[in-house]
Structures are given as structure tokens and as C-alpha cells.
Amino acid sequence: AAKADGRGIHRFYRPELLAGAQNRKQLEDDLRQALASDEFHLTYQPVVSTADERIVGYEALLRWDHPARGPISPAEFVPVAEECGLIEQIGEWVLRTACAEAAHWPEDVRVAVNVSPIQFANPVLPAIVTSAVAASGIAPHRLELEITEGVFLDESASTDFMFRTLKGIGVRLALDDFGTGYSSLGYLKKAPFDKIKIDQTFVRGAVQPGNRNAAIIKAIVTLAETLGMETTAEGVEQQDEIALIRELGCSHIQGFVYGKPARAGDVAEQLKAAAGRALAIGHRTSR
Numbered sequence: 001a002a003k004a005d006g007r008g009i010h011r012f013y014r015p016e017l018l019a020g021a022q023n024r025k026q027l028e029d030d031l032r033q034a035l036a037s038d039e040f041h042l043t044y045q046p047v048v049s050t051a052d053e054r055i056v057g058y059e060a061l062l063r064w065d066h067p068a069r070g071p072i073s074p075a076e077f078v079p080v081a082e083e084c085g086l087i088e089q090i091g092e093w094v095l096r097t098a099c100a101e102a103a104h105w106p107e108d109v110r111v112a113v114n115v116s117p118i119q120f121a122n123p124v125l126p127a128i129v130t131s132a133v134a135a136s137g138i139a140p141h142r143l144e145l146e147i148t149e150g151v152f153l154d155e156s157a158s159t160d161f162m163f164r165t166l167k168g169i170g171v172r173l174a175l176d177d178f179g180t181g182y183s184s185l186g187y188l189k190k191a192p193f194d195k196i197k198i199d200q201t202f203v204r205g206a207v208q209p210g211n212r213n214a215a216i217i218k219a220i221v222t223l224a225e226t227l228g229m230e231t232t233a234e235g236v237e238q239q240d241e242i243a244l245i246r247e248l249g250c251s252h253i254q255g256f257v258y259g260k261p262a263r264a265g266d267v268a269e270q271l272k273a274a275a276g277r278a279l280a281i282g283h284r285t286s287r
């Protein structure tokens with residue numbers, strides 16, 4: 001059936017999927033195997049505070065090392081996992097793994113996890129989130145769930161109930177890829193987001209003179225501030241983009257300019273080293 005995905009594209013009509021039906025079937029079979037064979041891992045990309053360039057958290061990004069094809073992008077396999085029903089199991093693994101790995105970080109460092117609209121539509125999600133948080137021992141407010149505008153396709157009351165239940169658990173909610181979907185402002189009014197993530201397509205080219213993206217970013221930041229929400233500019237790659245984003249008032253920055261997604265072990269080591277440096281500076285200044 002023609003089923004809408006998180007970006008509002010009717011997947012059934014996407015020509016690359018029609019052409020690659022054989023490949024898709026293979027991918028689906030391989031995905032079924034992937035969890036059991038331990039072929040997934042998470043990478044983590046830093047999210048930095050604009051004001052003081054401190055790392056406030058990391059976004060968990062799923063990686064799949066296919067035994068024959070090598071690494072496959074989540075942009076390719078997540079839509080397939082959503083369509084064949086595997087995203088629920090994979091998504092639960094992501095939640096549990098991200099919370100468990102974040103438990104090794106300092107307590108003021110958050111972890112953000114992408115949640116598919118399909119997971120969001122399942123009433124079991126709050127129980128899974130509660131269980132993942134409890135098993136890891138992290139405080140609920142350290143977990144941020146990233147949701148795309150796709151969840152608003154389902155206009156039933158259950159969406160509102162899900163938002164309230166998740167907020168009740170104490171986790172944070174972020175609206176991901178803002179500006180790429182329907183961008184109806186109606187839902188911003190009722191959904192209790194802590195943060196809006198401004199899609200990287202608005203950051204691209206924003207520094208060029210006469211480019212209209214800067215004005216759009218500014219408008220989103222103003223809107224978010226009025227609603228008491230933080231903003232993260234996604235996909236910031238260059239120094240001059242940092243300066244512009246700061247000028248436009250975004251509270252947070254995420255992008256290759258501050259770090260590419262890295263393995264959990266490397267992140268834990270970096271955080272340990274940073275804490276050590278902070279401690280050394282503290283000792284020096286306290287004398």
C-alpha cells in the first residue's frame with residue numbers, strides 16, 4: 001500500500017524502490033538477520049552549546065555493517081525497517097544501547113535517540129523508554145527523544161497522549177529535521193517539545209550574501225524562543241557558519257565542525273580526558 005513516511009513522501013511511488021524491488025527484498029532479509037548477528041552499532045555526534053562551546057550531549061546514530069556490502073546508511077535501511085515492521089525491535093535495541101552507553105558519561109551529558117513515527121504510534125513505547133532508562137541507571141532528563149514531523153500524520157488523540165506520557169516519564173523531546181516536512185505550526189502549539197532541530201538544508205549556503213536561509217533560521221529561532229524551546233542548528237560544517245548561527249541566536253550547534261559521529265568507546269575516552277583537563281584547570285586556579 002502507499003504508505004507515507006516521516007518526510008511525507010509516499011514511499012510506494014519512489015522510483016528507486018520500484019526499480020530496486022529485488023535488492024529491497026534482499027535488504028529486508030538481511031535486516032532480519034542483523035540484530036541477531038550483532039551487525040549494528042551506535043555512533044555518537046556531539047551537540048555543543050553556542051554560548052560556551054561546551055558539549056551538552058551526543059546524538060546516537062545507528063550504523064549497520066552489512067557482512068557483504070559493508071556499511072549501509074540509515075537513510076537507506078531505516079525506511080526499509082519501517083516498512084517491514086523491524087524498526088520496533090531495532091529501535092528498542094537503539095534505546096537500550098544508547099542509555100547503557102551514556103551511563104558511562106558525566107551526569108551533565110545528555111544522549112539523543114531518533115524515534116521512528118512507527119515506534120511513536122505504538123502504545124508500548126513509554127514502557128520501553130522507562131525500562132531502558134531504569135536498566136541503565138541514567139536520570140530520565142538525560143535522554144532526549146528525537147521525533148520528526150511525520151508523527152503528526154496520525155492526527156488521533158493517541159499522539160497527544162503519547163506526548164504527555166513521555167513527558168510524564170521525564171525524558172526530553174526534540175522535533176527533528178524541522179522545516180523539511182509539513183511544517184504546520186499548529187502542532188508546535190500543543191506538543192511539549194524541549195527543542196527544535198533546524199534541518200541542515202537551512203544551514204547549507206546560509207552564509208552566502210543574499211541567501212534567504214539565514215532569515216528562515218532567524219524566524220524559527222524567534223518562534224522557538226517564544227515557545228520556550230531550545231534550538232539546534234544541524235549540519236554545521238564551517239567556522240563562518242558557527243559565527244552566523246551564533247548571531248542568529250540558535251542555542252546549540254551540531255555538525256562536522258565540532259565532530260563527526262564516533263564510536264562509544266572513543267566518546268567515553270574523550271569525555272574522560274576533558275573531565276581530567278577541567279579538573280587540572282580547577283586545581284590550578286584554586287591555588
Ligand code: C2E
Nearest residue numbers: 061062074075078094114115116235236237254255256257
Ligand atoms: P538525523 O536524525 O537528522 O541525523 C543527522 C544526520 O546528519 C546524520 O546522518 C549525521 O551524520 C549527519 N550530519 C551531522 N552533521 C553533519 C554535517 O556537518 N554535514 C553533513 N553533511 N551531515 C551531517 P546519518 O547518521 O547518516 O543518519 C541519517 C538519518 O537516519 C538520521 O537523520 C535519522 O533520520 C536516521 N537515523 C539514524 N539513526 C537512527 C535510529 O537509531 N533510529 C531511527 N529511527 N532513525 C535513525
Ligand code: MG
Nearest residue numbers: 059114146176
Ligand atoms: Mg536526529
Ligand code: MG
Nearest residue numbers: 176177197234
Ligand atoms: Mg535531523
Ligand code: MG
Nearest residue numbers: 176177199200
Ligand atoms: Mg535528518
